[in-house]
Amino acid sequence: MNKEIPAQYNPSTVEDKWYSYWLEHKHFHSTPDDREPFTIVIPPPNVTGVLHMGHVLNNTIQDVLIRKARMSGFNACWVPGTDHASIATEAKVVRKLREEGIKKRDLTRNEFMEHAWEWTHKHGGIILKQLKKLGASCDWERTTFTMDDKYSESVIDTFIDLFNKGKIYRGARMINWDPAALTALSDEEVIYKEVDSKLYYVRYQISGTEDEYLTIATTRPETILGDTAICINPNDTRYTHLHGKKAVVPLIEREIPIILDDYVDMEFGTGCLKVTPAHDENDNILGEKHGLETIDIMNPDGTISEAGQRYIGQDRFDARKDIISDLEESGNLVKIEDYKNKVGYSERTDVAIEPRLSLQWWVSMKELSEPALENVMNDTIRFHPPKFKNTYRHWMENVRDWCISRQLWWGHRIPAYYYGEGEHDFVVAKSLEEALELARKKTGNADLSADDLKQDEDVLDTWFSSWLWPISVFDGFYIKEEVDYYYPTNDLVTAPEIMFFWVARMIIAGYEYRDEFPFRNVYYTGIVRDKLGRKMSKSLGNSPDPLDLIEQYGADGVRMGMLFATPAGNDLPFDVKLCEQGSKFSNKIWNAFRFLSMNMIDGETYTPSTEIDENNLVDRWMMARIHQTIKGVEEDFKGYRLNDALKKVYSLIWDDFCDWYIELAKPDNYSDPFDKQKMNVALGMFEQLMKLLHPFMPFISEEIWQYINDRKPEEALCVSDWPVYDAKYDNQEDVDLFVEIQGIVSSLRNIRAEMGVSPKEELEVLMKSDRADSLNANSWILTKLQSIRSLTIGSDVQKPKASSSALIGKDELYVPLEGLIDVEKEIERINKEINRIEGFLKGVNGKLANASFVQNAPDAVVENERNKKRDGEAKLEKLREQLKDFK
RNA sequence: GCGUUCUUAGCUCAGUUGGUUAGAGCGCCACGUUGACAUCGUGGAGGUCGGCAGUUCGAAUCUGCCAGAACGCACCA
Numbered sequence: 023m024n025k026e027i028p029a030q031y032n033p034s035t036v037e038d039k040w041y042s043y044w045l046e047h048k049h050f051h052s053t054p055d056d057r058e059p060f061t062i063v064i065p066p067p068n069v070t071g072v073l074h075m076g077h078v079l080n081n082t083i084q085d086v087l088i089r090k091a092r093m094s095g096f097n098a099c100w101v102p103g104t105d106h107a108s109i110a111t112e113a114k115v116v117r118k119l120r121e122e123g124i125k126k127r128d129l130t131r132n133e134f135m136e137h138a139w140e141w142t143h144k145h146g147g148i149i150l151k152q153l154k155k156l157g158a159s160c161d162w163e164r165t166t167f168t169m170d171d172k173y174s175e176s177v178i179d180t181f182i183d184l185f186n187k188g189k190i191y192r193g194a195r196m197i198n199w200d201p202a203a204l205t206a207l208s209d210e211e212v213i214y215k216e217v218d219s220k221l222y223y224v225r226y227q228i229s230g231t232e233d234e235y236l237t238i239a240t241t242r243p244e245t246i247l248g249d250t251a252i253c254i255n256p257n258d259t260r261y262t263h264l265h266g267k268k269a270v271v272p273l274i275e276r277e278i279p280i281i282l283d284d285y286v287d288m289e290f291g292t293g294c295l296k297v298t299p300a301h302d303e304n305d306n307i308l309g310e311k312h313g314l315e316t317i318d319i320m321n322p323d324g325t326i327s328e329a330g331q332r333y334i335g336q337d338r339f340d341a342r343k344d345i346i347s348d349l350e351e352s353g354n355l356v357k358i359e360d361y362k363n364k365v366g367y368s369e370r371t372d373v374a375i376e377p378r379l380s381l382q383w384w385v386s387m388k389e390l391s392e393p394a395l396e397n398v399m400n401d402t403i404r405f406h407p408p409k410f411k412n413t414y415r416h417w418m419e420n421v422r423d424w425c426i427s428r429q430l431w432w433g434h435r436i437p438a439y440y441y442g443e444g445e446h447d448f449v450v451a452k453s454l455e456e457a458l459e460l461a462r463k464k465t466g467n468a469d470l471s472a473d474d475l476k477q478d479e480d481v482l483d484t485w486f487s488s489w490l491w492p493i494s495v496f497d498g499f500y501i502k503e504e505v506d507y508y509y510p511t512n513d514l515v516t517a518p519e520i521m522f523f524w525v526a527r528m529i530i531a532g533y534e535y536r537d538e539f540p541f542r543n544v545y546y547t548g549i550v551r552d553k554l555g556r557k558m559s560k561s562l563g564n565s566p567d568p569l570d571l572i573e574q575y576g577a578d579g580v581r582m583g584m585l586f587a588t589p590a591g592n593d594l595p596f597d598v599k600l601c602e603q604g605s606k607f608s609n610k611i612w613n614a615f616r617f618l619s620m621n622m623i624d625g626e627t628y629t630p631s632t633e634i635d636e637n638n639l640v641d642r643w644m645m646a647r648i649h650q651t652i653k654g655v656e657e658d659f660k661g662y663r664l665n666d667a668l669k670k671v672y673s674l675i676w677d678d679f680c681d682w683y684i685e686l687a688k689p690d691n692y693s694d695p696f697d698k699q700k701m702n703v704a705l706g707m708f709e710q711l712m713k714l715l716h717p718f719m720p721f722i723s724e725e726i727w728q729y730i731n732d733r734k735p736e737e738a739l740c741v742s743d744w745p746v747y748d749a750k751y752d753n754q755e756d757v758d759l760f761v762e763i764q765g766i767v768s769s770l771r772n773i774r775a776e777m778g779v780s781p782k783e784e785l786e787v788l789m790k791s792d793r794a795d796s797l798n799a800n801s802w803i804l805t806k807l808q809s810i811r812s813l814t815i816g817s818d819v820q821k822p823k824a825s826s827s828a829l830i831g832k833d834e835l836y837v838p839l840e841g842l843i844d845v846e847k848e849i850e851r852i853n854k855e856i857n858r859i860e861g862f863l864k865g866v867n868g869k870l871a872n873a874s875f876v877q878n879a880p881d882a883v884v885e886n887e888r889n890k891k892r893d894g895e896a897k898l899e900k901l902r903e904q905l906k907d908f909k
Numbered sequence: 910g911c912g913u914u915c916u917u918a919g920c921u922c923a924g925u926u927g928g929u930u931a932g933a934g935c936g937c938c939a940c941g942u943u944g945a946c947a948u949c950g951u952g953g954a955g956g957u958c959g960g961c962a963g964u965u966c967g968a969a970u971c972u973g974c975c976a977g978a979a980c981g982c983a984c985c986a
Contacts, residue, residue: 027945029945029946030946030948031948214983214984221986238986239985239986240986241986242986253986285985286985286986287985287986289985290985290986291985291986294986295985295986296986297986298986302986304984304985304986305986363984363985363986364984407914409913409914409915410913410914410981412912412913412914412981413912413913413914413980413981413982414981416912416913416981416982417981417982420982420983518980518981519980521981522981555979586921586934587921587922587934587935588922592915592921592922593979594921595920595921597920597921597935599935599936600921600935602948603934603935603948605948606946606948606949607948608948609946609948609949610945610946610948610949612945612946613945613946613948613949614945614946615945616945616946617945617946618945619945620944620945621945665922665923666923669923669933669934672934673933673934680945680946681950684945688945692943692944768951768952771951771952772951772952772953774951774952775939775940775951775952775953776952776953778940780941781941781951858930859930861930862929862930863930864930865930866930869928869966869967872966872967873966874965874966874967875966875967876966877966878965878966878967879928879966879967880928882928883928883967886928886929887928890929
């Protein structure tokens with residue numbers, strides 16, 4: 023073949039070439055057939071998002087899993103797609119419109135949706151293109167978007183179905199209000215952060231007195247405007263005199279009752295609690311209980327409403343400042359203390375959440391979540407690592423109802439139609455026509471017309487659509503053929519932070535609508551952090567652009583860098599050095615192949631073969647190492663220890679194949695031609711290595727695979743057969759013998775290094791060994807790797823005077839170094855070894871001298887200690903013997 | 910506050926049911942280049958396994974307490 027091989031590996035051209043090739047030949051496309059399926063659905067990124075390091079990690083792992091499965095003979099299907107990310111996308115569109123001078127409120131719903139779709143079409147799918155750069159072997163023909171027509175239909179049908187089953191209801195509750203996005207949020211979308219705030223002590227005058235006051239403590243003085251009671255503990259003797267009295271809210275002079283409830287902690291603050299039922303969940307409960315008035319003093323955007331009487335239109339935080347100074351001026355501010363408390367912030371907009379009483383739609387979770395809890399706890403669905411089962415259980419056992427309505431336009435509009443102002447004056451239906459029919463029936467008013475119906479303005483939480491993902495990507499609510507084949511899927515790869523948002527809910531939907539788990543395994547990735555331990559994020563600006571990294575190190579290098587230090591569930595402190603290591607590995611592989619290629623003879627045809635030379639220990643050893651690695655990698659994949667699997671492959675290629683096998687396969691003289699059969703075997707082994715490497719580094723492995731031989735499209739590496747472990751190659755005796763030879767070589771290198779003897783200097787080498795025959799039969803290995811003048815191996819070889827020595831197992835190695843030897847150094851070397859063994863024996867003897875150890879430990883363990891003692895003492899004796907020569 | 914998981918070499922991590930004077934990669938130090946690769950090779954130095962008790966013949970591994978970290982849940986204004 024003798025193709026021209028570039029001296030340096032150039033990832034970018036290679037990667038684009040093979041990715042196009044794979045797509046062209048539809049190697050990633052799957053249709054149901056007789057094979058067993060292996061399915062992964064991608065965690066859909068935001069449609070207008072761009073690739074960040076978390077995506078790189080997550081999708082690399084998925085690609086490794088799916089490529090391995092594809093090669094292992096499964097019908098592998100990795101379904102890609104995006105979600106519509108209601109809040110995030112709407113916020114982006116609103117901002118863009120604002121920049122153009124357009125206010126959302128000036129647009130109709132339809133006009134806004136047109137802008138939103140335009141935005142989506144313009145920015146949508148960028149991230150999918152970026153995934154291709156990474157090498158993701160998705161079935162792109164299956165690309166799904168959560169707002170596709172069919173997908174949307176399944177979301178709406180699910181809502182209707184759950185409503186009809188009584189699992190969805192509409193209700194007024196305290197919700198988490200995002201004053202920036204102007205929408206309700208679910209509990210999961212609120213992040214509590216500890217903040218340095220202040221505790222303000224404010225005095226309220228007791229009604230009907232001139233100078234009697236009570237003092238409350240609050241962190242939110244602006245809510246004073248909405249106070250409708252003061253609450254004290256009935257057992258608090260300090261305030262018995264206040265029972266039945268009233269107090270006056272400062273600034274607005276509203277008279278409010280003083281109520282009694284043992285909810286109030288007498289120890290905290292002053293023991294007097296101001297009650298604002300419209301703006302605090304606990305206050306709201308108190309309000310219900312005591313029949314208090316609820317005064318909502320805040321507009322949706324966080325400004326003070328008319329109900330606040332003063333500060334109207336001011337932002338809540340500006341109003342707070344003014345209220346404090348006004349309170350101070352009027353002498354009602356008693357004191358201010360520093361105080362640490364936790365404040366909820368919106369996950370998306372990062373503004374402080376406003377607890378707010380609001381009419382919203384809810385999913386009743388308790389019953390729905392039962393099978394989802396049970397089947398994770400009993401390992402029907404396996405979490406990797408399993409520690410996350412605890413977190414999951416805790417959440418599921420205390421699951422609260424899910425607020426699914428959002429006051430946004432971008433998303434799936436709630437299919438509820440209102441015909442009146444009453445709380446129950448609505449119907450839920452798939453279309454206006456159906457709604458009308460239902461409404462007529464419900465009201466008994468046959469004259470009701472379409473104009474009398476008004477559809478709910480709100481949309482559904484994005485997660486209410488993505489929880490159907492494993493079903494709806496196969497159109498599984500309407501057509502059974504594909505979903506029955508691909509569902510349940512095999513692996514889900516995602517971040518632990520969306521365990522509740524998404525994983526738990528997909529499991530719930532899976533049991534509700536398929537009566538089966540959506541995926542067998544959930545692999546939780548770690549978080550990609552920077553050197554300071556901070557999560558990499560766009561807002562912090564501490565994340566490299568993955569595409570820059572791919573350009574610099576190649577996708578293979580980046581993939582390997584991400585995987586190499588990432589055990590499942592553990593965070594990854596990212597360092598570009600890891601990618602550099604990946605690209606160095608690429609170059610190493612490249613040059614190993616380049617070496618073979620340079621030794622191919624023009625016009626000769628080579629046939630890669632694994633029919634090794636049975637008389638060659640090195641061939642047998644290398645095959646044993648390959649098969650040991652196949653076995654180990656297989657086990658690692660079963661346990662989702664991908665980094666362990668990669669390390670094994672890395673070491674096999676670099677340490678075993680490059681450092682030893684290739685060195686020993688080289689012709690004796692540089693000018694000698696490479697033996698054809700040897701070349702065939704080396705290429706055959708290289709093929710095995712590329713197969714094992716492919717899931718991790720798909721591009722360079724395919725490139726070399728295609729260099730090794732001309733391949734038809736269906737013979738591409740990505741669809742070739744995964745190597746199968748064969749015990750007949752896994753000969754431990756060969757491995758042991760080779761390891762001893764490696765030990766000898768290593769000892770000779772060590773002697774040279776410490777004695778300052780050049781690698782080219784020819785040595786006289788003698789060995790005393792019990793396995794002299796085996797070693798003599800393979801002495802060519804030693805003479806090939808070391809400059810050796812003469813080699814004598816026997817069972818009764820005597821140590822020459824003035825020689826440096828080493829022990830390899832029980833065997834003794836001597837190198838006479840007359841004239842070259844540094845006696846002091848040699849004595850030092852031997853003494854170092856003596857010290858080591860003496861320390862070792864001390865421990866062993868200690869154990870054996872302990873009667874209870876000998877009595878209680880298993881026989882095999884005791885026997886092992888005795889062997890250690892015997893071997894150690896023998897070594898010691900030999901070393902002391904050697905030392906005598908120098909004294 | 911409650912719960913979970915962690916703490917092993919300078920860094921990032923392995924260490925399977927307690928039984929090899931604790932392993933890897935990177936980094937560090939020394940030496941090395943008539944060609945596969947300096948994006949390399951060879952050799953070397955680094956750890957009383959967070960602390961203290963305990964169980965055991967024997968603990969990095971099991972138990973308890975303490976210190977520190979991360980995550981989850983709840984939350985008193």
